[in-house]
Amino acid sequence: xxxxxxxxxxxxxxxxxxxxxxxxxxxxxxxxxxxxxxxxxxxxxxxxxxxxxxxxxxxxxxxxxxxxxxxxxxxxxxxxxxxxxxxxxxxxxxxxxxx
Amino acid sequence: xxxxxxxxxxxxxxxxxxxxxxxxxxxxxxxxxxxxxxxxxxxxxxxxxxxxxxxxxxxxxxxxxxxxxxxxxxxxxxxxxxxxxxxxxxxxxxxxxxx
Numbered sequence: 001x002x003x004x005x006x007x008x009x010x011x012x013x014x015x016x017x018x019x020x021x022x023x024x025x026x027x028x029x030x031x032x033x034x035x036x037x038x039x040x041x042x043x044x045x046x047x048x049x050x051x052x053x054x055x056x057x058x059x060x061x062x063x064x065x066x067x068x069x070x071x072x073x074x075x076x077x078x079x080x081x082x083x084x085x086x087x088x089x090x091x092x093x094x095x096x097x098x099x
Numbered sequence: 100x101x102x103x104x105x106x107x108x109x110x111x112x113x114x115x116x117x118x119x120x121x122x123x124x125x126x127x128x129x130x131x132x133x134x135x136x137x138x139x140x141x142x143x144x145x146x147x148x149x150x151x152x153x154x155x156x157x158x159x160x161x162x163x164x165x166x167x168x169x170x171x172x173x174x175x176x177x178x179x180x181x182x183x184x185x186x187x188x189x190x191x192x193x194x195x196x197x198x
Contacts, residue, residue, distance in 0.1 A: 002144065005104055005156065007193060042195025045101070045164065048171070050192040052151075057104065057195045059158075065144065072147070092191075093149035094106060096141025096156045 001099050002062040007054035007092040022087050032076035035067035036060055100198050101161040106153035106191040121186050131175035134166035135159055
């Protein structure tokens, strides 16, 4: 299984509704892209102050690298990336093989 | 449940054995600190080039924030932090409430 963690910091000028819409758009990929086996997200609740300014985390699971690649190349993901990029201050993506 | 993601980039001068020792030390916390419900780790296999230089990820699960806090304040964790900090180029920690 491939774990795919994505961390976002949204641009400061986005209001709460725009942030909520962006999160909903990301969550919607679960229905559009069958390779997404699991999806969870949340805001930072760490007291350690080591989040490097990131505010939102998204953890997706894929069967294997081929499924993760199919996700990355899926039209719905490409459309999401085009939609989200102008709304982000920064993003981090890290994948690892779990289990 | 609290998800606790930790990303490391080790100092360049560490050799493979020293990196392996550091990873083993982190993994050993599972046996030393009962609040750790799950632990997994891996190196970056993302093709997206958005890992900001981080090379190793560690995902820990805790029952709740109190368990995460007990982990953070546990002597074994404090000893690990003192041990690992000089070996790191940088670290990121992000926690979120999952499920």
